[in-house]
Amino acid sequence: MAARLAVLEGAGAAPPPEAAWALRGxxxxxxxxxxxxxxxxxxxxxxxxxxxxxxAALIPIRKTEAWWALAQDERRAILEEQSRHIGIGMEYLPAVARRLYHSRELGEPFDFLTWFEYAPEHAADFEELVRRLRQTAEWAYVDREVDIRLSRT
Known part of the structure; x- marks a missing residue:
């Protein structure tokens, strides 16, 4: 359990010295x-x-080496033509806002940090969104994920 989480943005952003762990993207x-x-x-x-x-939800994701061995057009075909990842996400806008951070090129343990924000009345919508995405062909290429849920007080 963590008492708090900070999202720091910008080139000079650095985790405070007391941070237990940090993810970069x-x-x-x-x-x-x-x-x-x-x-x-x-x-x-x-x-x-x-x-x-x-x-909010922070879901770091690491894809398999098989995913990265595909050409970008092959990944695009799995992502959208087969899985409808973008189309599914669009169905939940604007209730569920999101931002994607790329981490693979930074040598981090995850390839992507997915950040979502929503109002409490849209919690069921968010759960449905995540459930649907996890049922897609693209999800077969997820090697690891961590699902962290947060509330702002």
Whole structure:
């Protein structure tokens, strides 16, 4: 159990000396979305730190080596054409805001840090979103995940 979690952003952000552990990630250019999807996401996605969104989830994910052995177009086909990852996520916007951090290139133990925020009345929607994503073909390439739930007081 952890009493608190801090999300620090920016090039100079460093965990405080008393931090028990830290995960690092960077936001990046969109890698698997096409123009139409980017436009659709931009039209409905709301930002983080909304006052009503007092619930959050941090889900670090590591993909298998088989995933990384695929070409980017093959990963895209599994992600969206087969699994509908982006399409499923769109169904829960704007209630569930999200941000993806990339960690693989930093040598971190996880490839992605997925951060979600939502209001308590959307908790069931968030659970359904995560359940649906875990049932997709893409999820067969997840080697490890840690599901951390948080509440802002």
């Amino acid at each position: 960077v936001t990046s250019n969109p890698r698997y979305t096409n123009r139409a999807e980017l436009n659709a996401l931009g039209a409905v996605q709301q930002g983080l730190l909304r006052p009503q969104a007092t619930r």
